Amino acid sequence: MENTINVLKEKVILVGCQLQTMSDQHFQYSMEELASLTKTANGEVVVSLMQKRERPHPATYIGKGKVNELLSLVEEINPDVVIFNDELSPSQLRNISSALDVKIIDRTQLILDIFAGRAKSKEGKLQVELAQLQYLLPRLTGQGIALSRQGGGIGTRGPGETQLETDRRHIRNRIHEIKQQLSTVVRHRNRYRERRKKNQAFQIALVGYTNAGKSTIFNRLTTAGSYEEDLLFATLDPMTRKVLLPSNYQALLTDTVGFIQDLPTTLVAAFRSTLEEVKEANLILHIVDSSNEDYENHEKTVYDLLKQLDVKEIPIVTVYNKRDRTPGSFVPSPNEDYIEISAFSNDDLHLLLEHVEKVMKEAMEPYSIKVPAREGSFISRLKSETLIEKLQFNEDDETYEIDGYALQSHAITSQLEEYSQRG
Known part of the structure; x- marks a missing residue:
């Protein structure tokens, strides 16, 4: 069975460009995250190619010498796909595709592809398709050969490539259709929110970097059976369930999509209605994987996205998860209300609920x-x-x-x- 799974995995070359403004450590974490994203998309990283530059090359992202080096690697390894650790401009994508006879995708396409595979609800699928089409539209020129060569695999999940390269009008019409369908879904969601407001239940939202353990905590507190796995973006569609607190008071707990650094703007826009759930909360539990060495950047990413969503004046409790795997060098962020737990410890979960109840009382x-x-x-x-x-x-x-x-x-x-x- 294991051999069959390995055969199905696509061979991938990763390409990253470290700019002067980026520390070695931050760049390393970024490349490791790209490898994790690739694993989530069922790819296997064979080799990573990296370059330091003041700024990305306007025509090919990496310099001419590195393009030649990449060409040699492609001829030697014969990968299924080459993935760049940035969003490539339409011209960069076009130029690199013409230089290499292999499927090229960028970080944004990879994230969109994972989202396409993870979306289960009608709203989630529509949001992903909208983001993919908006990303694809400006990149159609000169992409005919590349798109027809793709066939399947990483970067091709979602709406598919049928006639996309020749029919811009088809894409624009489809974008318009999706927007209309989504506006209907958003109206339904708003009515559901209004109903919840009338019922006046205390609402708690789980937010956090992807793979921080939100779904595990959600499942353990609500026994909801939300999908959980050690993969990025294991949960895409939001889910709300009742959670029973130590005092027997029932609150509502919502699990949300994981955040990530450089989340494509098309996705932030597409998932805005889903992320609005956070704004309706009376309390936010910010789940952080304290075993991840890059946890500080993860925290910053979440706060930046909450700022984009205009989330203000909602109390936030930082929940440092995976304390059983936390290194001795870990230091909680200052000036924060926080608690350290392991999602698999019943005692820790009880302490978390007691802490939540204490904060709730302050808000009531x-x-x-x-x-x-x-x-x-x-x-x-x-x-x-x-x-x-x-x-x-x-x-x-x-x-x-x-x-x-x-x-x-x-x-x-x-x-x-x-x-x-x-x-």
């Missing part, structure tokens, strides 16, 4: 009331719609003394005020 309004025992329906509402800390029956006057916390915007707060005034 405390109340302390007495409710007659005969008002069972209201007590039942309090149990399901507020976070109860104390529920004690008083036999003398047959009332329940209830202390708890409620969302300030919740419809139940007006009734809570009435009971408070009654004393």
